[in-house]
Amino acid sequence: MTTFPTNERLLKVPLYIGGKSIEEVRRELGVDEIIKLASNECPLGPSPMAVEAAREALSDANRYPGTADLDLRRKLAPRLDAALDESNVVLGNGGTDVLRMIAQAFVFERGVNTIMCRASFPMWHIATMVAGGDCIFIKPTADYGHDLPAMAARINANTRVVYVCSPNNPTGNIVTQAHANDFMARVPERVVVVWDEAYCAYVDAPDYADSLRYVKDGRNVLVVRSFSKSAGLANMRIGYAIGHTELADYLRHAQNPFHTGAASLAGAAASLDDAEYLASNRQMVLDGRAFLRAEFEKLGLNSLPSQANFVAIVDPPMPPEDLADTLLHRGFIVRAMEPFGLPNAVRVTVGTQAENEKFVAVLGDVISEA
Ligand SMILES: Cc1ncc(COP(=O)(O)O)c(C=O)c1O
Numbered sequence: 001m002t003t004f005p006t007n008e009r010l011l012k013v014p015l016y017i018g019g020k021s022i023e024e025v026r027r028e029l030g031v032d033e034i035i036k037l038a039s040n041e042c043p044l045g046p047s048p049m050a051v052e053a054a055r056e057a058l059s060d061a062n063r064y065p066g067t068a069d070l071d072l073r074r075k076l077a078p079r080l081d082a083a084l085d086e087s088n089v090v091l092g093n094g095g096t097d098v099l100r101m102i103a104q105a106f107v108f109e110r111g112v113n114t115i116m117c118r119a120s121f122p123m124w125h126i127a128t129m130v131a132g133g134d135c136i137f138i139k140p141t142a143d144y145g146h147d148l149p150a151m152a153a154r155i156n157a158n159t160r161v162v163y164v165c166s167p168n169n170p171t172g173n174i175v176t177q178a179h180a181n182d183f184m185a186r187v188p189e190r191v192v193v194v195w196d197e198a199y200c201a202y203v204d205a206p207d208y209a210d211s212l213r214y215v216k217d218g219r220n221v222l223v224v225r226s227f228s229k230s231a232g233l234a235n236m237r238i239g240y241a242i243g244h245t246e247l248a249d250y251l252r253h254a255q256n257p258f259h260t261g262a263a264s265l266a267g268a269a270a271s272l273d274d275a276e277y278l279a280s281n282r283q284m285v286l287d288g289r290a291f292l293r294a295e296f297e298k299l300g301l302n303s304l305p306s307q308a309n310f311v312a313i314v315d316p317p318m319p320p321e322d323l324a325d326t327l328l329h330r331g332f333i334v335r336a337m338e339p340f341g342l343p344n345a346v347r348v349t350v351g352t353q354a355e356n357e358k359f360v361a362v363l364g365d366v367i368s369e370a
Contacts, residue, residue: 041234095226113158148164
């Protein structure tokens with residue numbers, strides 16, 4: 001075998017292990033009916049309007065995408081806030097790509113660090129490490145929230161980015177406006193705060209922090225959102241960051257040329273008009289998460305209140321990995337949350353009502369056999 005140059009730091013970067021796909025499980029276990037409640041996807045299929053627009057755009061698949069990026073930014077920005085325009089939005093190949101861009105843009109020197117909650121989305125850790133920086137992990141509060149004062153207190157001269165996830169994956173909790181304001185007052189202006197809001201469409205809490213306010217105030221804030229979840233377009237790979245114009249323009253330097261296809265961009269743009277789809281997806285999630293939590297309680301399980309499209313079961317009566325594995329053999333893909341810094345939990349994505357009911361029935365059997 002020939003040798004090749006290796007970066008020892010890169011080898012230490014944890015691999016992002018996504019949930020298993022339905023096909024994989026079908027092949028591995030030979031189980032026919034598989035219900036996937038593992039990756040916080042929308043189980044309703046994509047918006048038909050998005051599919052139609054993407055199909056139309058495919059007739060130009062021989063060309064690099066033309067104005068599709070600009071078209072989507074122009075349509076999206078004012079819907080986010082009347083004070084925003086296309087100069088405030090940076091699109092990427094999924095929110096994950098945007099998080100990669102952010103790390104490359106700000107974590108560019110050895111010895112610099114980023115700060116994040118220990119029980120949260122692992123991509124920030126991965127992106128920081130790949131970019132060559134260090135991560136400072138802050139323990140969550142006793143009720144699994146971000147410990148924002150502790151996060152602010154750990155900022156030092158080498159801190160470039162602080163990540164906040166609201167609703168947080170995998171705990172489902174949000175940051176309230178009062179806590180957000182207090183936190184932002186403690187963060188030095190030069191530090192970039194990434195407000196990861198991939199699940200914001202499912203929030204119904206009235207005190208949910210409005211992070212766009214900080215963008216409009218000119219703070220160095222990047223709000224990251226995605227078309228993967230609420231628009232049901234995970235496979236189209238479109239995510240975006242919202243920031244003040246100078247920050248957004250700076251971030252664009254880390255963008256790949258033709259970062260995603262025009263069919264995906266056109267699909268995402270069309271999904272914005274499908275109010276019926278967006279509303280039914282949201283309602284399904286709001287009803288489904290309440291149903292799951294109530295049923296988990298009947299089974300004697302503790303779960304965390306959630307403002308997202310998933311519910312975390314904490315301290316189940318068997319090790320989370322074993323519970324996830326047993327459920328897998330019964331045809332349900334859910335995920336143990338050790339890689340997300342929550343080793344005592346299993347995360348269950350809200351499915352359709354029929355899927356939720358089947359899941360709860362099988363979970364009940366598994367728990368009673370434990
Ligand atoms: C908190 C959070 N941020 C960002 C993303 C990125 O999603 P995508 O790359 O599909 O846009 C996810 C996906 O699971 C997520 O959970």
